[in-house]
Amino acid sequence: MSDVVTYTRDGDIAVIAVNNPPVNALSHAVRKGMQDALRKFESDPEAKAAVIVGEGRTFMAGADISEFGKPPQEPWLPELVNEIEACSKPVVASLHGTPLGGGLEVALGAHWRVAQPDTRVGLPEVHLGILPGAGGTQRLPRVAGVEAALDMITSGRHVPAAEALEKGIIDAIDDSGDPRAAGVAFARKLLAEGKGVRRTGDMTAAGHDPALFDAWRAEMKKKSRGQLSPVVCVDAVEASNLPLPEGLKRERELFQKLHDDPQRAALVHAFFAERAVAKVPEASATPRKLEKIGIIGGGTMGAGIAAAALQAGLKVVMVERDAEAAARGEQNVRRNFASSVKKGRMTQEQLDALLAANFQATDDYGALSDVDLVIEAVFETMAVKKEVFAKLDAVVPEGAVLASNTSYLNIDEIAACTRRPQDVIGLHFFSPAHIMRLLEVIVGEKSAPDAVATGFLLAKKMKKVGVRCGVCDGFIGNRILGSYMKAANMMVEDGASPYVIDEAVREFGYPMGPFQMGDLAGLDIGYLSRRDRDATRDPADRYAAGFLDRMYEKGWIGQKAGMGFYDYSQNPRSGPPNPGVMPLIEEERKKLGITPREFSKEEIMRRYVAATVNEAAKVVGEGIALRPLDVDMVSIFGYGYPRWRGGPMHYADHVGLDRILADIREFEKEDPRFWKPAPLLVELVESGRKFGDLNNA
Incomplete structure (x- = not known):
C-alpha cells in the first residue's frame, strides 16, 4: 500500500480508504495505491465485499491539478476505473463532500453507491475544454439516462444527493455522518440480501434517440459561442449506445481531440489564473473587521451592491439624499431579489425577514456611525464624489474602509479630500453588481495594505473575482x-x-x-x-x-x-x-x-x-x-x-x-x-x- 491509500478489514468487508488532503485528488500515488488495494481485495479470501471511501472532507474531488501538463503515469485513471468495475466481488463507493470529475468516475466504476445528504456530484471537465475521459460519458448515461447525462456533462453542474438518488446515480442516502460506517453497513446489507456485483457497463443507456442528440448539438453550438468541448461532449455521450469497450474507445478518441486543441490550454490557463489573481502584495495583511457595510446611493449600482452584500451575509445601511430616494433604493434592492423569489430560491417571507434583519435605507449619514466599510456609488463626477467623501470622513468610524465605486476617476484625488487617505480604496463593481463576478480593487498611493486586504475579503465573501488595479483613467478594464x-x-x-x-x-x-x-x-x-x-x-x-x-x-x-x-x-x-x-x-x-x-x-x-x-x-x-x-x-x-x-x-x-x-x-x-x-x-x-x-x- 502507499502512504495515501490504506487497506483494512471490518470483518468480511474490506475498506479501501484514500487520505490525500485536502481533497483526495487522484494523484499518481492515489491511483497506484488504489490499484494495489483492489488487487489485495481480489486475492483476500476473507473479504466478501469492498468499500471505497475518502478520509477528511470529501470522497475524491477529481484530478490532481499539480499534474496538469505533465506526462501521465500508469495506472491511468481509465484503467483504474475499469479495474474497479471488473472486480469479481461487490465494490461499494461511499460518497461525501464533492465527488467531481474523476472522483465521480471512480464511483461509477463501483458496483453500488451510497452518499451522505450533503454530497454533490458532477463532471465539470467541460470547463477545462475536455470531456470526462475515464468512462464518465459512457457510464453516467447507463445509470442516469441519456438526457440527464447530457445535461450534467455539457453544463458541468454539481448535482445534490437527493437529485442524484432520483436520477439513479447513487443507490441510497445515509445520514449517519460517517461515510466509512455508511459504506460498511450498505455492503453488509447487500450481502444479506444476496446482491453482488452489478457492473455499470452491463447496463443500457436509456433514452437514445438521434433526434435528441441533433437537438443538443444545435443547442450547444448556439450557447457555447465557439467553445468546442460542450459539442464534443454530446458526441461522446452518443457513443454510450455502443458496447462499453467500444464506447470507451470512442470517448478516448474524442478526449484526445479536445486535449490537443488550443482551447484546452486556454481554459486551463483561465482556471489557474482565476486562483492566482488573489495573490497580491497585500495578501499577507490581516483584513479589517467586515460585518456591516454602508452604501451611498440606491440606484442601479448601489442596489446591486446591496443585494450582493446581503447575499454574502453582511448587514447593509443604504444612504440616499432624501426619504423618497431611500424608499426607491429599497424597492430597487427588492427588485434584485425578485427573480430568486419567482424561481423558488427564497420565499417572499424569507426576503422580508432578510431585509428586516440586515438592511436599512435612510437619508441620515449618521446611520453610518458603526459600519466597517462604506461604498460610494453615486454619479460619476469628481465634484460629487468629493462632496460625499467629505461627509463620510465626518461620520464614518476610524478604521473603517472608505471605498469609491468609480469606474475611471482618480482614487488618489478622492482620498486627498479626507483626513485618512490610508483608508481609501476603489471598489469598481460591474453592473448588475449582484450578478457580475468581477470586482476591480483599486489601490491608491496611500492605501493601507489591510484596507486593500479588506477589499479582497469583500470580493471573497461576495464570491467575486477580485483583481488588483493601480490608479489610472479607467483602471484595467x-x-x-x-x-x-x-x-x-x-x-x-x-x-x-x-x-x-x-x-x-x-x-x-x-x-x-x-x-x-x-x-x-x-x-x-x-x-x-x-x-x-x-x-x-x-x-x-x-x-x-x-x-x-x-x-x-x-x-x-x-x-x-x-x-x-x-x-x-x-x-x-x-x-x-x-x-x-x-x-x-x-x-x-x-x-x-x-x-x-x-x-x-x-x-x-x-x-x-x-x-x-x-x-x-x-x-x-x-x-x-x-x-x-x-x-x-x-x-x-x-x-x-x-x-x-x-x-x-x-x-x-x-x-x-x-x-x-x-x-x-x-x-x-x-x-x-x-x-x-x-x-x-x-x-x-x-x-x-x-x-x-x-x-x-
Missing part, C-alpha cells in the same frame, strides 16, 4: 475597453458597418459586439465622459466619435431610450438595426472628407485584437495590472471575453506576439499616435518571450 472601442469607432468612420463589426466580434466569441454593448450601457454615458475630457483632450489625437455625438443629440442613446444602434421599439432587449444610423454615419464621413472602404471581418478582428493587446501591454508595463493574467481575468469576468480563448494576453501568446506587433506596425503608418506600440510588447518580441512568462515573475 475600462482603459482597455476605451482602446478597442476607439479602434471600432475609427473603423466605422473609415467605412466599416457597425453591424458587421458587432457580427465579427460575436463570431470571435463575445456575447455581444461593441455597439450592442454601447446600447446596453447607454450611449449617454460615453457622451458625458467625452465632455468631461474635452478640456484635456490633445487636439492631435483623432476624435472618432462625431457620429456618436450626433446619435446622442437625436436621443438615440440605446435600450433605455428604445433606440440606439438598434431599434428596441418592439423588444426592449434586442431588435433590428436602426435605419437612421447608416445615413448619419455617411454624413459624418462626408463632413470629415473620408472616402469609405470595405473592411473584412478578418481585418476587423485584427484591429480589434491589436488595439486590445497593445493597450493591455501598456497597462501591465505601467504596473496598473500586476501580471498579464490579471488583464485576462478582468476581460473574461467583466467584459465577456471568451473564456475558451484564455483572455487577451493568453490569446496573444497563442497567435504570436510578433504577428500582433507586425499588425500594429502596419496600422501605425495610418495613425502613429493611436497605434504607438507598447514598450513591453516590443521588449517581449525582441527578447523572444511571451506574456505568460511574466505571470510567475
